[in-house]
Amino acid sequence: xxxxxxxxxxxxxxxxxxxxxxxxxxxxxxxxxxxxxxxxxxxxxxxxxxxxxxxxxxxxxxxxxxxxxxxxxxxxxxxxxxxxxxxxxxxxxxxxxxxxxxxxxxxxxxxxxxxxxxxxxxxxxxxxxxxxxxxxxxxx
Amino acid sequence: xxxxxxxxxxxxxxxxxxxxxxxxxxxxxxxxxxxxxxxxxxxxxxxxxxxxxxxxxxxxxxxxxxxxxxxxxxxxxxxxxxxxxxxxxxxxxxxxxxxxxxxxxxxxxx
Numbered sequence: 001x002x003x004x005x006x007x008x009x010x011x012x013x014x015x016x017x018x019x020x021x022x023x024x025x026x027x028x029x030x031x032x033x034x035x036x037x038x039x040x041x042x043x044x045x046x047x048x049x050x051x052x053x054x055x056x057x058x059x060x061x062x063x064x065x066x067x068x069x070x071x072x073x074x075x076x077x078x079x080x081x082x083x084x085x086x087x088x089x090x091x092x093x094x095x096x097x098x099x100x101x102x103x104x105x106x107x108x109x110x111x112x113x114x115x116x117x118x119x120x121x122x123x124x125x126x127x128x129x130x131x132x133x134x135x136x137x138x139x140x
Numbered sequence: 141x142x143x144x145x146x147x148x149x150x151x152x153x154x155x156x157x158x159x160x161x162x163x164x165x166x167x168x169x170x171x172x173x174x175x176x177x178x179x180x181x182x183x184x185x186x187x188x189x190x191x192x193x194x195x196x197x198x199x200x201x202x203x204x205x206x207x208x209x210x211x212x213x214x215x216x217x218x219x220x221x222x223x224x225x226x227x228x229x230x231x232x233x234x235x236x237x238x239x240x241x242x243x244x245x246x247x248x249x250x
Contacts, residue, residue, distance in 0.1 A: 017163050
């Protein structure tokens, strides 16, 4: 990664009620970086919300007492979010389904990872002090 | 974030104020299902005051659409801003819902 600085580094309880506050903080950083309005109001809020809810509901399996760490890192070219849960991790490729097929279109679930990948420039998952999902969005 | 419900002639109009996300989707679902249980058949969800919607919010709309249709009713959507329109197009949900650009047009469409 090129030269970088941490925009925020938070540890939140594993509860979906905390998602909106984190997303609002991320939106503020996007505006400060003068990202495009669409990136500030669509790409970042939706993709980050998806990653956080995955971490809380699937990674930490809705278990009380656990936490999710979320870091925003700014480089010369990118805005990067790292979401860390206490779960065993998962294979991104195995989890993604095409929610736009006729068969899947009317299903209630299965759009989270699809949206993350469409709205971010890169989505990665790896283990490093927990299960990490890294979202990368080019600033330009 | 909140949901307000009003009746316009025979149509139940729901305004989504703020976000429709994993933390509040059940509240919207329950409010609409309560109206459906009372016998209401025509529903309009207006997004003119909505910020963003996540996959759980989209899922609830899909689920409500199915339940309303099963009861012989109809669900229409109105006032998607550019971001929400993009979201519906990305997921192709714009093909699943009848979407109007204003509340008035949506109400006329029933």
